[in-house]
Amino acid sequence: MPNLTPYSGTSAERLVSMINTDNQKQFVVGVDFAFGSPQSYSDAEGRNTAVTVQPLEGDAVAFPETVYYERLNISILNNLPDGIIKEVVLPVVPFTLSSVIDRINTALGLNLTTDEIVDKTITTVEDSYTLTINEATSLGWLGSITLYPRWPGDPIPLKEVVLTRNLVLLGLTFPGTASGD
Amino acid sequence: MAYTPDFTKAPAQILIDLINSANSASLVTALTPELVTFGAPVAQAGNANGDTNITMTAAAGSGYSGNVSLNYNRVPMSSIPGAKSTVYTQGSATKISDLIPEINATYGINLTADDYEDAALPVFPNQPHDSLPFTITAKSTSLVWEGSLTLTLDNNDVPLTSVITTLNLPGLVYTAPTA
Numbered sequence: 001m002p003n004l005t006p007y008s009g010t011s012a013e014r015l016v017s018m019i020n021t022d023n024q025k026q027f028v029v030g031v032d033f034a035f036g037s038p039q040s041y042s043d044a045e046g047r048n049t050a051v052t053v054q055p056l057e058g059d060a061v062a063f064p065e066t067v068y069y070e071r072l073n074i075s076i077l078n079n080l081p082d083g084i085i086k087e088v089v090l091p092v093v094p095f096t097l098s099s100v101i102d103r104i105n106t107a108l109g110l111n112l113t114t115d116e117i118v119d120k121t122i123t124t125v126e127d128s129y130t131l132t133i134n135e136a137t138s139l140g141w142l143g144s145i146t147l148y149p150r151w152p153g154d155p156i157p158l159k160e161v162v163l164t165r166n167l168v169l170l171g172l173t174f175p176g177t178a179s180g181d
Numbered sequence: 182m183a184y185t186p187d188f189t190k191a192p193a194q195i196l197i198d199l200i201n202s203a204n205s206a207s208l209v210t211a212l213t214p215e216l217v218t219f220g221a222p223v224a225q226a227g228n229a230n231g232d233t234n235i236t237m238t239a240a241a242g243s244g245y246s247g248n249v250s251l252n253y254n255r256v257p258m259s260s261i262p263g264a265k266s267t268v269y270t271q272g273s274a275t276k277i278s279d280l281i282p283e284i285n286a287t288y289g290i291n292l293t294a295d296d297y298e299d300a301a302l303p304v305f306p307n308q309p310h311d312s313l314p315f316t317i318t319a320k321s322t323s324l325v326w327e328g329s330l331t332l333t334l335d336n337n338d339v340p341l342t343s344v345i346t347t348l349n350l351p352g353l354v355y356t357a358p359t360a
Contacts, residue, residue: 083249155246158217158239164203166230167253170184172199172325174260174290 005109007077011116011140015051019067032056038071038139046070051139073143074133077108083159084109087150094123097131104131104147116141125151188256188290192324193219199253200237216243221322228252232327258297258319258330261288268312268333276301277317284317284332296323305336312336 009017016029027033036052047068054065077085088107090100097104098114105112116138117131132144150156164170184202186195193214201211220236228234231252239245265287274280278299281292298320303313312335319326 155239155244157247158237158245158249159247161207161209161245162200162204162212162237162249162251163207165249165251167199167203167251168229168231170199170203171254172186172195172256173254174188174256175185175263 006080007072007110007140010111010113011138013111015067015069015139018069019053030056035139037136041068043068048142071135071138071140071142074108074131074141074145075143077110077145081163083157083163086160087148087154087157090122090149090151092152093125094121096121097129107147108145112138112141125149188325189285190291192291192293192296196235196253196324200251216240216245219324222255222324224321224327225252235324255319255323255327256325257328258317258326259328261290261330262332263288267331268335270335271302271305271337274302277315292317292326296320296326303334309336309339 007014012029012035015035016027019025020027029035033056034054036054038049038051040048041050042048047070049071050066050068052066086107088100088103090103096119097117098119101112101114101117104110104117116134118134122129127148129147129149130144131147133141135142184199186198188195190198191214196219197212197214197217201208216239217237218240220238222233222235224232225234226232231254233253233255235251235253236248237251238248269280269283272279276299277297278294280302281297284290285292296319298318300315300318303315305311305313312333314331315334316329316331318329
């Protein structure tokens with residue numbers, strides 16, 4: 001099983017993909033339109049977010065000016081199979097979370113941007129840190145998630161590199177021996 | 182994904198090769214027996230993920246940490262011979278372990294003392310052309326094998342000297358018929 005990253009892509013890319021799928025279009029964010037800031041919303045179908053869509057090229061975009069959808073709580077990543085969410089390889093303190101966003105993305109299998117997280121400066125070595133989503137700006141995520149650090153020189157958890165643990169399909173099968181072999 | 186186990190390797194290496202092959206996309210370098218250790222395999226009959234569960238733990242200083250739980254199928258010993266002969270001559274062997282080198286060579290395997298329960302071979306009565314079955318049973322702790330394998334043991338040719346002990350015969354006396 002290769003590294004599993006079901007939520008890869010920026011939040012804007014994932015939202016555009018959803019809009020394009022629903023509308024059978026090929027819109028490109030930043031070319032055809034820009035998103036406004038996400039707003040809290042609720043309806044009976046579980047949508048929790050409303051966001052305005054601002055066309056950039058005349059009438060190229062022809063769909064409602066506001067789209068409604070469900071942002072996921074980033075803690076949903078904890079439901080992925082063990083080992084998919086990895087330790088974050090961190091530098092020596094102090095550092096800011098925004099300065100290690102690429103490392104965080106590598107560990108979580110995401111493409112968060114620095115404006116999607118609540119930045120803070122890490123000054124002490126801890127067993128874990130909390131990454132909080134900036135819900136006023138993140139198009140794709142809500143909530144927070146615990147980050148587990150791996151410091152320089154720390155060993156790599158086996159669970160991060162041995163992802164395929166049910167080995168039956170590959171299997172140990174004795175081929176049998178033909179007479180005279 | 183093509184994978185052909187090499188059963189001539191040491192048991193732990195056979196299992197590590199399987200793990201490496203299944204995880205080649207996520208392992209930067211292949212695991213080796215020096216980097217990991219295995220707990221005792223636990224049989225789990227009827228489990229769709231495999232009939233055996235085992236814990237692999239990172240060795241100290243290996244650069245890895247923690248452990249993972251793995252599921253796989255061990256190989257039934259009964260599948261070993263295929264179409265090859267299952268008959269062995271006793272020679273000087275008195276225990277199963279005495280025959281293991283010949284058995285390994287015959288089938289292209291590497292049964293080790295960790296894989297099977299050693300036991301005495303059958304004892305033949307002193308008669309020629311006798312054959313008796315004997316069974317090699319996999320240890321429950323074998324990393325690779327399970328079940329048992331029944332083979333046939335032919336006894337050695339019986340030396341004539343052991344059965345013909347009266348060498349000076351009383352002679353042949355011809356008795357002529359009477360009229």
